[in-house]
Amino acid sequence: MNKNWPLWEIFVRSKNGLEHRHFGSLHAADAEMALENARDVYTRRSEGVSIWVVESKHITASNPEHNGELFEPAQDKIYRHPTFYDLPDDVKHM
């Protein structure tokens, strides 16, 4: 019985100082192979200095149907943003 190589999600840091960003996915039998494959697939043009691989099944994602309850309550909390506060134009460095 043949088993297919599982799917992995690939995160790449483009250069030091930047965060790892999701680059895409690929198939590999194990983590070692996922790393090697990611290196050849996603950093052929010097796109990265560090790679994370995570087997896709280990990622828990929020359900878009719950977007309302999850994300909308933040929308009216405008006092969290600097523009909420009125200051005279001649106040500098703030």
Added chain:
Amino acid sequence: MSEAQQNTNGAERSLSLEEIFEQRIANDEKIEPKDWMPEKYRKTHIRQISQHAHSEIVGMLPEGNWITRAPSLRRKVALLAKVQDEAGHGLYLYSACETLGISREELYEQLHSGKAKYSSIFNYPTITWADMGAIGWLVDGAAIINQVPLCNTSYGPYARAMIRVCKEESFHQRQGFEIMMTLCNGTEVQKQMAQDALNRWWWPALMMLGPTDDVSVHTEQSMKWKLKRKTNDELRQQFIDQTVPQADILGLTVPDPDLKWNEETGHYDFGEIDWDEFWQVVKGHGPCNKERMNARVGAWERGTWVRDAAMAYAEKQQNKKENQAKAV
């Protein structure tokens, strides 16, 4: 009641999921894998994205045919890198397609059984080195025209894959044109080789942009979902208009006696495309359909024991780790 009020009332009667979905796309919002989507949207996207992925990996074969015979080391590495890119693009696209709930193995199965289509141009043979030039120049040229608008398509994973593909592909067409240019600046034999390649690839390249609008079945729906921004005929005209002057620069003759500049329309008029040939190739009876499929199926089947071994090894390693953890 004013029109505005009517609209508000309409909204109050609560839009169907599908109406909300269509509205989001109309507002240029992206659809992401876990979002609700109509079944038809999902199916259409699986079909188009996988067809695109299949085209990339079948497209490796006609060019792969010349890797061992490339005439210089510089050409050899450039060609290898290009064919490798196509594997990469196939991989990006298969991954995008997998977010729609279908596995790569299922997609391969569809390709190998002949159920899924791929771009029919790859069923033409590459019989001289100049074909590497003509494919890069014409086939990649036509592909780019098709692909650039897809960077803005509505399905997020597809759009992201296409951005990557388009960015990487920009060297492919230039590479092809440079090969043609070198041939055209070369000896008489080389010029003939270049002309011969143009003669063989011109019409298939035009066909590559798809059937004419009056017979194309998917266009309207695809436009709505931003799987398509322009019709096949518009894309074809654009391709011809931009390619003919390039042929002039090369000093080659486009093999179409009816081709001429139309001052009034601001476009080139061109001759009749042999659609019978197109459908013959699409239906599996082109010069290389069988070879291409045999090559793909063969590679996959020869690889089975390799893939199985890698899985077996991974499991053994995993078990070892777990046993070690238990022992501690």
Added chain:
Amino acid sequence: MKTNLYNYILELADNCLIAGQRLGELCGHGPSLETDIACTNISLDLFGQTRSYFQYAADIKGEGATEDSIAFLRYEQEYKNVLLVEQPNRDFAFTMARQYLYDVFHLLLLEKLQFSQDITLSAIAKKSIKEASYHVRFTGDWIKRLGDGTEESHEKMQAAINDLWTYTNELFEVTEDAKIMVAEGIGVDVSTLKEAYYEKVSALLEEATLTIPESKYFQKGGKSGIHTEHMGYLLADMQYMQRAYPNMKW
């Protein structure tokens, strides 16, 4: 012309050229897309190294020689690659085994060559070390996967190692040109790499649950231009354009 140096460079470069050519044949036919991309990367690394060597060799030779005239326009017996690298891609186990058996040697060689008195060779070696380290890691991992994978893959990998073992000893043969280069501090005495090589290879084979072949019968000839029957076909393919359309630019 510095004939010894020229010949020595060919000895180094032809291995890269022919190994790269063999891997290039597989592009588009690998067991998975991911592996296909990886093997092509190794092939590209090897061709890149080949070009650096040949460009240097062309400078030494003069008389209008180019990297391409050296790569494509020699007769079979003028190619100095070892027999190992010209062996065909019989199956994926065979390809990985061939490449691994070369990669281990290649890396050991480069680690010494980086201290060459010849600054060009030293520079090429320094750049290539990183590539070769990755190659050893990649092919070594595959030896383990296939050796310790399924029964079928184990058999195939064992068969590949058994068949290819006979070509390993040639790697450590020191040619007349190499002797002179070693004496001048330019070349590497490959005979000194032998012990480390078999140690490394044996350790990995063991880890991969494979049996280390005991055969003491070895084949040689590549370094002096006497190749196996496979070489002619490889060259017919590789040289086709340059032979059929001589003296043209591509």
